[in-house]
Amino acid sequence: MKFLYLAESNIEAQIIKHKLQQQNIKSYISGGNLHIAIGELPTSELYVKMYVDNNDYEDALVFIKDYKKKIEEQLNTKWSCSECNETSPYSISTCWNCGFERL
Numbered sequence: 001m002k003f004l005y006l007a008e009s010n011i012e013a014q015i016i017k018h019k020l021q022q023q024n025i026k027s028y029i030s031g032g033n034l035h036i037a038i039g040e041l042p043t044s045e046l047y048v049k050m051y052v053d054n055n056d057y058e059d060a061l062v063f064i065k066d067y068k069k070k071i072e073e074q075l076n077t078k079w080s081c082s083e084c085n086e087t088s089p090y091s092i093s094t095c096w097n098c099g100f101e102r103l
């Protein structure tokens with residue numbers, strides 16, 4: 001098994017796992033969900049390590065590169081508020097200046 005990707009949350013890991021599955025790539029998740037206990041941090045706050053089988057590694061890596069690129073593009077994209085014309089990063093869905101909701 002090879003280490004593939006460090007997901008920011010269990011949710012992200014599940015999304016990637018599902019997408020890899022669609023390409024017939026089996027992935028393994030370790031971290032977050034293995035340590036669920038009452039009183040601990042919510043699993044969504046923990047980093048989650050993802051692994052794939054050695055023979056799937058190259059294909060999975062291609063997917064991850066593409067995935068990271070899309071996330072970066074999203075982070076770098078800005079949108080203009082239709083109320084006050086301020087630009088906010090795409091990751092924020094309400095205008096940081098006036099609180100107007102992105103349409």
Ligand SMILES: [Zn+2]
Nearest residue numbers: 081084095098
């Ligand atoms: Zn605004």
